[in-house]
Amino acid sequence: MSTTTETGELTRRVRERLAGRHPGEPVGDLRTLPGGHSGLTYSITAGQVSYVVKAVPPGQRPIGRNDVLRQARVLRALTGSPVPVPGLVTVDEDEPAWFAMEFVDGEAIEPVLDEHRLDPVLCRTRMLALAGVLRDLHGAAAEPAEPLDPAGELDRWTRTMRAVPTELRPGAEDLLSALAAGLPASVPPTLTHGDFRLGNVLCQGERPAAVVDWEIWAYGDPRIDLAWFLLFADHRNFPRLGRAVPGLPAEEELLAAYLDGRPEPPALDWFRALARTKMAAIMGHNLRRHREGRHHDPDQERLPPTIAAMIRTAGDILARRP
Known part of the structure; x- marks a missing residue:
């Protein structure tokens, strides 16, 4: 301090x-x-x-x-x-x-996770607009740097997951092994935000006014951002935490808005599973800090069902891959 x-x-x-x-x-x-x-x-x-x-x-x-x-x-x-x-x-x-x-005035609200009274139609409009912003980000000019590839991203979240006590991450070791066994080939790297979602975007009315919180940006695989963004389309991904927002675009509609007629990138399901692994690791880390007394936040005790669901559904996604 x-x-x-x-x-x-x-x-x-x-x-x-x-x-x-x-x-x-x-x-x-x-x-x-x-x-x-x-x-x-x-x-x-x-x-x-x-x-x-x-x-x-x-x-x-x-x-x-x-x-x-x-x-x-x-x-x-x-x-x-x-x-x-x-x-x-x-x-x-x-x-x-x-x-x-x-200073940019605006609202940064995650529709399926935050307490809010926003019109569901406004939430839908903002999320679809943000898909276009993500497409623009991945098309932005960037000074070439050492890219973060799928193996590097998996390694980052494997370390985070394994720092979480095993009882808080049921099935995580099998999931990590499956992800490592199915590493996809890299695609040309782009600028990536690392935590791209409506909760990190200041909106003014229907318009995304400023993308903020660039702490973990990288020159890396655009599918990392895309799969993370899609995760927040469905409140059912977050048991005991998520809230239904009528009319919010589903993953398929968000993906179509992002692609804008382009073909779907290869191996996207692997990145969907990785996004859930990342979420489980982050939540497990936060819950561990609370239980160790390092950051007192009783609300963290709501996380175990979502952690378990993230790990389980990530495994299900990998199991359906050809």
């Missing part, structure tokens, strides 16, 4: 940089934004304009989710593309590093 002195120094640096963009106008103080899971996230005003600031926590290394400069790079790469992202305003690479981006 940052100290008052450290926060004050960050505030000074941010205010000084923003003052140069708003000469003669008042610049406010940093205010912590709730809900962030990477680095430190603040809001600040300069004149009549609001900004969001993401910073490396003092004393922390800028790696993984704390690597805010990496997040700034992907925002810069997507500026001017069809993919809506917050505008990158300024970057300060001095330690601890930070960057500022435009």
Whole structure:
């Protein structure tokens, strides 16, 4: 946790940089934004304009989710593309590093998981629109980098799953073995978000206004994003957690919207199974942290039925593959 002195120094640096963009106008103080899971996230005003600031926590290394400069790079790469992202305003690479981006007003609501009173027709419209945004993301120009292939993605979530106590992940070892035995061939890599869903997109009315939370973006297999996005189309994938939303597009309709007449990518069922494995691993990790007292959240006790269902249905999907 940052100290008052450290926060004050960050505030000074941010205010000084923003003052140069708003000469003669008042610049406010940093205010912590709730809900962030990477680095430190603040809001600040300069004149009549609001900004969001993401910073490396003092004393922390800028790696993984704390690597805010990496997040700034992907925002810069997507500026001017069809993919809506917050505008990158300024970057300060001095330690601890930070960057500022435009504040985008909007709702980030996952229809089948979040408590909300949105019109089901609006939820349907947003989800179908987001399929087009995902297609645009996978078509965006990207500076070539070492790609994350299916084997690398499986390895990442295998490690996460195996850090979860075995009693919280029934059948996981058989599932991991089946996934490893059926590794698909790679396809040309693209930019991927890593957690692409409506809960990570600020919407204004029917329109996706800004894709946010780029902590785990990669240059990798687009089927990783696609299968993850499809997982959130059906509340029945989340026993005890999901809520029915009448008229929400099913996986097949979402997939058709994403493909827009193109053929379905090969081995998509393997990635559907991987998406469920990833969800089970993440939920198991969160439940473990709660039960160990590392992050008290009684709501995590609702997760076991969904963890078990994710593992079971992933195995069923793999079993039907030719």
